[in-house]
Amino acid sequence: MSLKKLDFLTIDQIQRIHGIASERHARGVLKKMEHYLASFREGKKYYYLNKEGRERIGCEKVRKKTLQAKHFIIRNEIYIAFGQPDTWKNEIKLGTKNTGHFICDAWFKVENQHYCVEADYTQKMSENRKKIDRYKKFRETGVFQKNYGHFPELIWITTTEYRRQQLKKMCDGLTCEVFTIADFK
Incomplete structure (x- = not known):
């Protein structure tokens, strides 16, 4: 399973x-x-x-065999690290008509805290910035907060310390944690 x-x-x-x-x-x-x-x-x-x-x-x-498999593998590290939450769902659509819809790599809830997971394996930083901007626009609408009380915490997993620092800077203003693969080895 x-x-x-x-x-x-x-x-x-x-x-x-x-x-x-x-x-x-x-x-x-x-x-x-x-x-x-x-x-x-x-x-x-x-x-x-x-x-x-x-x-x-x-x-x-x-x-099937795909170059994206490593993306799934590093995403799975978050699933394992957070205790294999029962609420885990992959590829969840978020956003509104006004902000545009986007897909988060995974979503889960622990107690009353919601989390959105993003795995950055080989994505261009410009693409990561666009996704983070979508999260920020979505937060500004207040739609999620109205339904669930607060905006989800964003969790990134990436490959290097340098990429971690870049993602942290881009996520300024969002509740966010950024891990590297090495954090789980």
């Missing part, structure tokens, strides 16, 4: 999500599931549901 929710996973993410202590044991579990899984190597091996796997668990979303 974790692959249904998270699209792509590495073996170490599977271990952490399911509490599997050894890589050897995790490989054994994956071997037993091989009829339902597909994988490819992009530095690490990435696993995802094949057609039989999707049919078996009722997953409608088709995933």
Whole structure:
């Protein structure tokens, strides 16, 4: 079910999500599931549901080998770090007609706090700036706050310290945390 929710996973993410202590044991579990899984190597091996796997668990979303897999993998680090929230949803549409709609990589709620997750793997900073500006415009409408009491906290995960600092500056005025992949290793 974790692959249904998270699209792509590495073996170490599977271990952490399911509490599997050894890589050897995790490989054994994956071997037993091989009829339902597909994988490819992009530095690490990435696993995802094949057609039989999707049919078996009722997953409608088709995933294939893609260059975007690393984007999903780093997004999943936030899911794991925040305790695998039950409320986690991928690719949620936000915004209004006036501000324009945009897709956040993931959304979740812990207690009464809402979070929007953005994964920055190879995105141009100009694109990140546009997305942050959309969040700011959306916050100014007050629509989310009216319905939920407060605007969601924005969580970014990126690849380098330099990119972290750039994102922090761009997010000025928003409640925001920026992590690097190294923060979770």
